[in-house]
Amino acid sequence: MTDAGWVKSEPGGAGASAVDQVWQFGGAWTLSHANALDEATAKLRPSAGVVTLDLSALETLDTAGAWMILRAASRAGAGGSKVDWVDPPEQLKPLFRRVFEAGPEPEEKPTRRVLFLDWLADLGAATEGVAQQALDLIAFFGSLVETLGRIIVKPKRLRWVSVVSHIERTGLNALPIVGMISLLVGVVLAFQGADQLRRFGAQVFTVNMVGISVLREMGILLTAIVVAGRSGSAFTAEIGAMQVNEEVDALRVTGLDPMEVLVAPRVIALMISLPLLTFFADIMGLLGGGLMSIFLIDISFGQYWRILNNAVAINTFLVGIVKAPVFALLIALVGCFEGLRVSGSAESVGRLTTRSVVEGIFLVIIFDAFFSVLFSYLGF
Amino acid sequence: MAEWNEPVILPPVIRLRGIVNRFGPQVVHDGVDLDVKRGEVMGIVGGSGTGKSVLLRTIIGLNRPAEGTIEILGKSMLALGESERRQIEERWGVLFQNGALFSSLTVVENIEAPLKEHTRLPPDLRREIAELKIRLVGLAPEAGAKYPSELSGGMKKRAGLARALALDPEILFLDEPTAGLDPIGAAEFDELIQSLQQSLGLTVVMITHDLDSLAAICDRIAVLVDKKIKVGTLAELQQDDHPWIKAYFHGPRARAAGIGGTVPAPQPAN
Numbered sequence: 001m002t003d004a005g006w007v008k009s010e011p012g013g014a015g016a017s018a019v020d021q022v023w024q025f026g027g028a029w030t031l032s033h034a035n036a037l038d039e040a041t042a043k044l045r046p047s048a049g050v051v052t053l054d055l056s057a058l059e060t061l062d063t064a065g066a067w068m069i070l071r072a073a074s075r076a077g078a079g080g081s082k083v084d085w086v087d088p089p090e091q092l093k094p095l096f097r098r099v100f101e102a103g104p105e106p107e108e109k110p111t112r113r114v115l116f117l118d119w120l121a122d123l124g125a126a127t128e129g130v131a132q133q134a135l136d137l138i139a140f141f142g143s144l145v146e147t148l149g150r151i152i153v154k155p156k157r158l159r160w161v162s163v164v165s166h167i168e169r170t171g172l173n174a175l176p177i178v179g180m181i182s183l184l185v186g187v188v189l190a191f192q193g194a195d196q197l198r199r200f201g202a203q204v205f206t207v208n209m210v211g212i213s214v215l216r217e218m219g220i221l222l223t224a225i226v227v228a229g230r231s232g233s234a235f236t237a238e239i240g241a242m243q244v245n246e247e248v249d250a251l252r253v254t255g256l257d258p259m260e261v262l263v264a265p266r267v268i269a270l271m272i273s274l275p276l277l278t279f280f281a282d283i284m285g286l287l288g289g290g291l292m293s294i295f296l297i298d299i300s301f302g303q304y305w306r307i308l309n310n311a312v313a314i315n316t317f318l319v320g321i322v323k324a325p326v327f328a329l330l331i332a333l334v335g336c337f338e339g340l341r342v343s344g345s346a347e348s349v350g351r352l353t354t355r356s357v358v359e360g361i362f363l364v365i366i367f368d369a370f371f372s373v374l375f376s377y378l379g380f
Numbered sequence: 381m382a383e384w385n386e387p388v389i390l391p392p393v394i395r396l397r398g399i400v401n402r403f404g405p406q407v408v409h410d411g412v413d414l415d416v417k418r419g420e421v422m423g424i425v426g427g428s429g430t431g432k433s434v435l436l437r438t439i440i441g442l443n444r445p446a447e448g449t450i451e452i453l454g455k456s457m458l459a460l461g462e463s464e465r466r467q468i469e470e471r472w473g474v475l476f477q478n479g480a481l482f483s484s485l486t487v488v489e490n491i492e493a494p495l496k497e498h499t500r501l502p503p504d505l506r507r508e509i510a511e512l513k514i515r516l517v518g519l520a521p522e523a524g525a526k527y528p529s530e531l532s533g534g535m536k537k538r539a540g541l542a543r544a545l546a547l548d549p550e551i552l553f554l555d556e557p558t559a560g561l562d563p564i565g566a567a568e569f570d571e572l573i574q575s576l577q578q579s580l581g582l583t584v585v586m587i588t589h590d591l592d593s594l595a596a597i598c599d600r601i602a603v604l605v606d607k608k609i610k611v612g613t614l615a616e617l618q619q620d621d622h623p624w625i626k627a628y629f630h631g632p633r634a635r636a637a638g639i640g641g642t643v644p645a646p647q648p649a650n
Contacts, residue, residue, distance in 0.1 A: 030548065034499060034505065035500060035502075062580070063516065063545070064512075064548055094579035097579070098516065098576070098580070102512060102515040102516045103515065153426045267642065277452050345483035345527070346483055347484045
């Protein structure tokens with residue numbers, strides 16, 4: 001590694017008036033010495049007269065070095081000096097000329113930022129973005145309904161193979177994780193419930209609590225959240241990757257409607273598999289709750305079954321499961337919508353996948369609250 | 381000590397000996413030797429699947445050969461430790477086929493990325509150097525603030541070249557720099573590479589299928605045939621008897637590019 005370059009500032013020069021200076025640059029002006037060179041050039045003080053930049057002692061030069069010399073020259077120019085040059089050695093001339101021609105950038109004035117106003121503008125832009133997205137999502141729902149209508153008229157248009165394959169991926173393959181989670185939630189509910197109810201001597205109501213909370217809320221909500229994380233994200237990533245790869249455009253120019261080919265099968269598949277998964281989750285939740293009840297409150301499985309039978313009616317189950325197709329629609333809708341919004345880069349696939357999961361879960365919970373109000377109003 | 385005026389024989393910048401690459405049972409390279417001299421432009425050509433990209437990846441250390449030695453700037457790359465390797469890696473720049481710009485960064489941040497990693501420059505100087513590179517490769521200054529997905533194919537290549545030049549490398553590796561560009565854009569890119577190469581004193585290794593590029597800027601050409609490499613100037617390779625090389629340099633496209641045989645000048649109709 002060669003030694004760092006140097007720069008010397010001396011009075012004198014061609015005109016030899018008192019305020020003239022010669023800046024002599026020498027040695028290696030390269031990126032590896034840039035820090036030292038940057039400090040050295042910062043120390044140069046231009047005078048009012050002629051500043052001669054003497055490059056004849058340069059040994060090696062790269063574009064970063066040439067830039068720093070040019071920068072020193074333009075500072076001297078800005079400081080009121082007249083700038084004169086002594087050429088660099090022959091072999092360095094082409095490089096220096098090239099950087100010189102690329103030239104110092106035009107001076108731009110930094111735009112003044114008023115913090116509060118900027119914050120306000122950002123807030124406004126974000127609000128508008130959210131509103132616009134809500135509108136887009138509703139429009140997307142409308143066009144999905146239109147597509148589904150066309151499919152009902154002509155069921156042959158639906159990609160049945162794709163539907164079945166998505167049922168397998170979103171439903172069948174999710175059985176282990178959904179079952180596991182529901183079982184454990186049943187166990188936890190029974191455990192906590194028994195603990196609290198013991199204080200009132202109402203331990204036996206643990207079964208009622210487990211039955212009602214699993215069937216009405218826990219089964220469907222947990223399943224929907226797991227599916228939003230599992231399948232909603234997969235929908236966005238799959239369609240998003242196709243979008244990046246221009247496959248969606250290829251579909252369009254082939255005369256195939258992405259709504260019909262990509263979105264409809266996913267929506268229909270999820271609307272079939274989520275209710276089935278919910279049923280499975282309900283069973284597993286009751287099973288978990290039952291196991292724990294048997295341990296904690298000393299009842300037999302037969303007794304558990306009988307108490308459960310008295311505690312819950314078919315309505316309790318229906319109130320839970322009726323939400324499943326709606327949640328499935330929301331999750332699939334958001335997943336596909338965000339997937340089709342992917343543009344350009346791989347990074348946007350990741351960003352929109354995250355967003356699709358967050359929005360999916362958010363909508364599921366909003367609608368769950370809405371259903372609670374509705375059912376209590378209807379008296380279920 | 382050698383006398384100052386004694387002709388010094390510079391060691392080759394890149395020196396490959398007996399490179400063997402295989403993937404499973406498939407042998408891609410079977411004893412490839414290659415010397416690249418300082419300051420020359422070496423073109424690598426070969427049919428699809430002959431392992432041009434694999435060879436390039438082998439040289440820059442993304443693919444470890446089954447056998448053979450790689451010497452770059454006098455150092456045996458396969459034997460080097462991590463930190464020594466990095467020192468050599470700072471001295472080359474690579475332009476991948478589609479630019480391989482980091483999509484989450486703007487163009488100027490892309491160029492700053494290697495500078496950030498390998499130097500400790502003050503931020504404003506780093507930004508200025510990155511902006512200089514943007515102007516050097518002929519991009520408009522406004523392009524610096526854009527994200528790669530907002531650039532056209534040609535602009536992506538230029539931005540990729542600017543990033544490859546970020547550390548002022550001595551060696552530049554280019555993977556099909558003109559593929560996907562229109563002929564005018566490709567010719568401009570060739571000129572850009574040539575002028576940068578001459579003014580910055582670069583050694584360039586480029587994979588190309590562009591016969592115009594080969595004729596215009598390559599000093600020597602390495603042809604991958606039969607799992608080995610044949611090196612020569614354009615004129616030498618035109619005399620070669622190997623069927624593929626013959627077909628390559630004497631085909632209709634070669635003639636159109638003004639290589640291999642003469643193209644009868646179109647006669648004005650009387």
